[in-house]
Amino acid sequence: MSAHENSPEGYDFAxxxxxxxxxxxxxxxxxxxxxxxxxxxxxxxxFDVLIVMAIATIKGxxxxxxFMHLAFDKxxxxxxxxxxxxxxxxxxxxxxxxxxxxxxxxxxxxxDAVVTAPAExxxxxxxxxxx
Amino acid sequence: xxxxDAGHTSDVHVHEGHDSHDHxxxxxLAHHFDTPEQQFDSGKLGMWLFLVTEILxxxxxxxxxxxxxxxxxEVFEGCSQFLNTKxxxxxxxxxxxxxxxxxxxxxxxxxxxxxxxxxLLATTLCCAMVFLGVKAIEYSHKWHLGLLPAGLFTYDxxxxxxxxxxxxxxxxxxxxxxxxxxxxxWLVVAFIRDAKFQVAVAKPLVFVCLSFFGGVGLGMxxxxxxxxxxxxxxxxxxxxxxxxxxEHSGxxxxxxxxxxxxxxxxxxxxxxxSDTExxxxxxxxxxxxxxxxxxxxxxxxxxxxxxxxxVLQDPGSMMRDESDDLVVLERLAxxxxxxxxxxxxxxxxxxxxxxxxxxxxxxxxxSSATIASTDDNVLRPSRAGVFFSIYYCMTGVHAIHILAGxxxxxxxxxxxxxxxFNRNYFGPVDYVGLxxxxxxxxxxxxxPLMYLIR
Numbered sequence: 001m002s003a004h005e006n007s008p009e010g011y012d013f014a015x016x017x018x019x020x021x022x023x024x025x026x027x028x029x030x031x032x033x034x035x036x037x038x039x040x041x042x043x044x045x046x047f048d049v050l051i052v053m054a055i056a057t058i059k060g061x062x063x064x065x066x067f068m069h070l071a072f073d074k075x076x077x078x079x080x081x082x083x084x085x086x087x088x089x090x091x092x093x094x095x096x097x098x099x100x101x102x103x104x105x106x107x108x109x110x111x112d113a114v115v116t117a118p119a120e121x122x123x124x125x126x127x128x129x130x131x
Numbered sequence: 132x133x134x135x136d137a138g139h140t141s142d143v144h145v146h147e148g149h150d151s152h153d154h155x156x157x158x159x160l161a162h163h164f165d166t167p168e169q170q171f172d173s174g175k176l177g178m179w180l181f182l183v184t185e186i187l188x189x190x191x192x193x194x195x196x197x198x199x200x201x202x203x204x205e206v207f208e209g210c211s212q213f214l215n216t217k218x219x220x221x222x223x224x225x226x227x228x229x230x231x232x233x234x235x236x237x238x239x240x241x242x243x244x245x246x247x248x249x250x251l252l253a254t255t256l257c258c259a260m261v262f263l264g265v266k267a268i269e270y271s272h273k274w275h276l277g278l279l280p281a282g283l284f285t286y287d288x289x290x291x292x293x294x295x296x297x298x299x300x301x302x303x304x305x306x307x308x309x310x311x312x313x314x315x316x317w318l319v320v321a322f323i324r325d326a327k328f329q330v331a332v333a334k335p336l337v338f339v340c341l342s343f344f345g346g347v348g349l350g351m352x353x354x355x356x357x358x359x360x361x362x363x364x365x366x367x368x369x370x371x372x373x374x375x376x377x378e379h380s381g382x383x384x385x386x387x388x389x390x391x392x393x394x395x396x397x398x399x400x401x402x403x404x405s406d407t408e409x410x411x412x413x414x415x416x417x418x419x420x421x422x423x424x425x426x427x428x429x430x431x432x433x434x435x436x437x438x439x440x441x442v443l444q445d446p447g448s449m450m451r452d453e454s455d456d457l458v459v460l461e462r463l464a465x466x467x468x469x470x471x472x473x474x475x476x477x478x479x480x481x482x483x484x485x486x487x488x489x490x491x492x493x494x495x496x497x498s499s500a501t502i503a504s505t506d507d508n509v510l511r512p513s514r515a516g517v518f519f520s521i522y523y524c525m526t527g528v529h530a531i532h533i534l535a536g537x538x539x540x541x542x543x544x545x546x547x548x549x550x551x552f553n554r555n556y557f558g559p560v561d562y563v564g565l566x567x568x569x570x571x572x573x574x575x576x577x578x579p580l581m582y583l584i585r
């Protein structure tokens with residue numbers, strides 16, 4: 001059965017995946033799961049999270065490309081799906097930029113509640129006087 | 132309309148595309164679509180857009196996970212020891228297998244292999260139920276130990292198996308038991324009434340329901356194999372010690388400065404992040420005031436390698452203020468009689484801690500910073516509870532998705548037994564397949580992030 005024969009009647013648009021491909025993908029996924037579990041018992045330092053996430057991403061790509069049929073799908077569907085991950089990446093990256101909220105700045109705080117210690121008051125007053 | 136061997140109606144060829152023959156379209160083709168392919172593509176685009184919303188929905192939870200893990204990595208490392216990796220790995224395998232059978236089912240729907248399609252959908256359903264069964268064991272075990280979300284967390288390392296309490300496993304299993312009994316009764320009634328179609332539907336559903344209890348049994352065997360809570364609390368101390376070490380040495384000192392003695396490091400951490408009372412006492416008694424501490428030897432070792440007095444280095448690093456008058460202030464405050472300056476110094480220290488967010492990240496406890504207390508530190512309800520809040524939220528929402536998947540898969544199973552699908556109309560199987568693979572995809576990320584933190 002041909003894959004992309006766009007006959008006007010709409011016949012033959014089904015694209016059944018060959019069984020060996022499905023089974024092969026499944027075996028690779030199981031193998032990668034075993035590797036992920038096994039690596040957890042080794043000390044890989046701070047690369048730990050990166051390695052685990054890399055393996056998970058390979059597994060995710062396999063599932064998306066073959067099980068979800070994305071490798072043979074319309075480009076627009078691929079665009080939709082991939083763009084959602086772009087936004088997830090932006091979302092998490094911007095959240096983690098100054099995650100501990102410890103970024104120092106020189107803006108004097110004029111709020112009464114914050115300026116309590118005498119030393120701080122004088123320094124804040126000096127800053128404002130200077131400006 | 133005569134049905135050919137291929138499973139589609141022979142009329143289609145003749146009347147396709149004629150607007151005047153609205154009712155000559157095949158039963159599976161909605162009349163507002165021109166061709167089955169157009170119908171399939173529209174449905175598929177809709178499904179992809181739904182999956183996009185699903186990913187963005189889960190991304191919020193992954194974001195919360197990233198924030199809390201970056202804040203308190205040691206809590207995640209410590210609490211992750213309470214999750215049974217074996218159960219998680221088995222569930223991953225089960226879900227991957229169900230994804231495989233689902234992809235195969237889509238192939239069968241396209242090739243019009245009706246019998247195979249029905250049995251593959253039933254297999255997928257069975258795997259979903261095994262997953263839920265294993266999950267039931269995981270949840271009930273944790274609830275019994277008191278490993279609950281923040282606010283409800285009651286786990287006590289000294290008494291990990293509290294007596295009494297409800298039998299959570301029974302409560303989780305009850306609805307599934309009721310469903311199983313209901314399906315069995317339905318099967319018997321249908322069999323007696325000789326309703327062939329209903330028997331054909333109820334038979335696989337009995338196996339589906341029973342496989343939940345199969346999953347419960349599997350979970351029980353694996354759970355009894357090891358005692359994660361003892362294993363867990365042993366690890367917690369060591370892991371936490373390591374984390375403290377890395378965190379503080381990275382933030383404040385070089386490793387070479389004070390060697391790699393963990394006790395010494397912990398003591399350092401105490402000196403730096405002690406609350407105002409402690410540091411005041413330290414100022415009063417001078418820097419050797421800790422000599423009464425049982426770990427005096429370690430302290431002495433650390434301080435001998437560290438020529439700079441702790442008192443001077445300490446506030447400077449915290450306040451980010453290297454001005455000379457602060458140094459003078461500190462020197463004056465080191466006189467025990469000058470209580471006024473000491474108070475001012477401690478007030479400034481507290482303020483700078485607040486401004487740095489030290490309260491938020493809980494670096495201000497007056498824990499005695501021994502290995503024994505770091506164990507307690509990770510398992511304090513306010514912190515361990517946050518991990519379990521995230522754990523229950525993420526795995527719970529995932530489990531709800533599995534339940535929803537079970538619902539639509541049963542609908543598919545009924546239609547597959549009715550032989551609704553053919554090579555022009557396999558959309559529903561394909562769409563549910565996409566949804567099912569997405570649920571699998573999320574678990575692929577969830578499993579290492581939750582279970583494999585070391």
